[in-house]
Amino acid sequence: MSPVVKRKRKKFSIPSKYLLLILTGVCVSLMAITFFTEYSPATINRLAGYIIVPFQEGVSRVGTWISIRVDELGELRIVLQENQELKQQIADLTVENTQLQQDKYELNNLRELYQLDTQYSGYDKVGARVIARDSGNWFHAFTIDKGTDDGLTLDMNVIAGGGLVGRIVDIGPNWAKVNAVINDDSNVSGMVLASSDILMVTGSLELMQDGVIGFEQLIDSKEQVELGDKVVTSNISDKYLPSILIGYISEINQDANNITKSGTITPAVDFEHIEEVLVILKTKQQVGKE
Amino acid sequence: MKRNIILFFVIFVSFILQTTVFQTLSFGGISPNLLIIVTASYGFMFDKKYGMAVGFICGFLMDIFYGNGVLGFYALIYLYIGAANGAFHQIFYQDDIKLPLALITASDFVYSFVCYVLLFLLRGRFSIGYYFRSVILPEIVYTILVTVFLYPCILFLNRNVEDIERGDNSIGKKI
Numbered sequence: 002m003s004p005v006v007k008r009k010r011k012k013f014s015i016p017s018k019y020l021l022l023i024l025t026g027v028c029v030s031l032m033a034i035t036f037f038t039e040y041s042p043a044t045i046n047r048l049a050g051y052i053i054v055p056f057q058e059g060v061s062r063v064g065t066w067i068s069i070r071v072d073e074l075g076e077l078r079i080v081l082q083e084n085q086e087l088k089q090q091i092a093d094l095t096v097e098n099t100q101l102q103q104d105k106y107e108l109n110n111l112r113e114l115y116q117l118d119t120q121y122s123g124y125d126k127v128g129a130r131v132i133a134r135d136s137g138n139w140f141h142a143f144t145i146d147k148g149t150d151d152g153l154t155l156d157m158n159v160i161a162g163g164g165l166v167g168r169i170v171d172i173g174p175n176w177a178k179v180n181a182v183i184n185d186d187s188n189v190s191g192m193v194l195a196s197s198d199i200l201m202v203t204g205s206l207e208l209m210q211d212g213v214i215g216f217e218q219l220i221d222s223k224e225q226v227e228l229g230d231k232v233v234t235s236n237i238s239d240k241y242l243p244s245i246l247i248g249y250i251s252e253i254n255q256d257a258n259n260i261t262k263s264g265t266i267t268p269a270v271d272f273e274h275i276e277e278v279l280v281i282l283k284t285k286q287q288v289g290k291e
Numbered sequence: 292m293k294r295n296i297i298l299f300f301v302i303f304v305s306f307i308l309q310t311t312v313f314q315t316l317s318f319g320g321i322s323p324n325l326l327i328i329v330t331a332s333y334g335f336m337f338d339k340k341y342g343m344a345v346g347f348i349c350g351f352l353m354d355i356f357y358g359n360g361v362l363g364f365y366a367l368i369y370l371y372i373g374a375a376n377g378a379f380h381q382i383f384y385q386d387d388i389k390l391p392l393a394l395i396t397a398s399d400f401v402y403s404f405v406c407y408v409l410l411f412l413l414r415g416r417f418s419i420g421y422y423f424r425s426v427i428l429p430e431i432v433y434t435i436l437v438t439v440f441l442y443p444c445i446l447f448l449n450r451n452v453e454d455i456e457r458g459d460n461s462i463g464k465k466i
Contacts, residue, residue: 017339017377024347024370031363045362049355053307060311068315133310135357138321138430139406142357144310170360178356185411186359206411207421210320273320 050173095163164269192235334376346373
């Protein structure tokens with residue numbers, strides 16, 4: 002019991018309420034910075050990409066492998082393959098069909114009048130695999146396994162099975178986040194192919210359960226638009242390349258103001274089962290400059 | 292130290308499972324919220340500070356990958372959920388599963404509700420009944436279901452750690 006007991010230095014620690022305050026401040030300032038400025042956290046994205054993405058890739062690859070094996074057990078291999086081929090064929094034909102219709106439309110209207118070049122035909126595309134999905138239940142964004150290292154940039158359009166999936170909204174060296182057009186916070190300017198009426202395609206969580214997307218602000222004074230009409234991306238959108246198929250009109254309602262119409266579109270893409278997508282290696286801004 | 296390594300391991304695995312495996316195991320498009328389970332569990336198992344740190348990390352991960360263009364939004368929500376759960380540390384007993392279940396349920400509800408209010412209600416999506424029925428409630432039920440299996444694992448991992456830490460340091464510490 003000597004009085005010269007060496008007192009151990011107390012470990013430095015912050016009271017929890019101050020820690021809470023500090024972290025709240027950090028969050029709020031981060032939000033302010035990312036919201037009000039164009040700052041994008043490239044280093045954090047890079048770091049996260051190298052740590053998390055390889056595991057997501059691995060796990061989802063294993064998951065895909067297992068699910069494929071299970072499928073094979075359940076069904077006949079030939080049937081599966083045939084189905085795959087037919088689906089591929091449908092996708093190809095849909096693309097071709099849309100392209101042809103669009104070509105015809107362009108020929109009739111634009112090229113004759115303005116003798117425009119075929120500036121949008123034949124985009125370069127690159128395939129990518131979906132490796133992870135949004136962890137929450139409110140939005141339906143997903144992550145693909147290609148990023149800036151593969152020549153991708155922000156705002157590139159993503160398609161699958163002949164239809165528009167969405168666009169890249171966030172990117173790292175080996176991953177990119179795609180915001181789907183069915184997402185509740187997504188708005189795409191679209192156009193009815195047959196009558197070239199402009200409309201606004203807005204994703205909605207409520208409609209997503211029924212597998213449709215909503216549209217609004219359709220001004221159809223001549224009553225030309227019918228059920229089953231094709232809706233493609235319009236040429237006035239600043240993020241989406243024109244004439245990519247979005248879907249088919251499945252419901253039209255007159256709005257209360259008697260001027261515009263709204264309704265629903267059945268998307269061309271099966272958003273529930275997206276596994277592989279194609280990224281168009283050109284953004285609208287680049288196409289416009291050429 | 293060991294506790295921290297396990298902590299990062301748990302967060303890491305939960306995030307990866309949540310974004311990959313549980314998305315394919317989703318029922319009707321709804322998947323469980325593992326990060327809430329982790330945040331809440333660490334909150335009431337250790338203390339406020341731990342809950343806050345875990346919540347902040349989990350939320351920040353969400354922000355990086357699935358934030359809606361804003362960094363720090365989910366981090367803030369998870370931070371407060373972690374802190375709130377930390378307040379219940381004093382009445383937490385390891386053998387009692389009722390409190391964890393109740394707290395995780397409450398946390399998930401608060402999280403979903405805040406998400407609804409801030410991300411949907413403020414944009415004019417008023418049909419709260421619909422969102423409650425088809426998103427919030429299923430998510431809570433599924434999360435609770437997963438909690439029943441996941442929570443004992445987290446508890447088990449940390450129980451062992453606590454034993455070891457106590458064994459190593461008991462000489463130097465006051466009795």
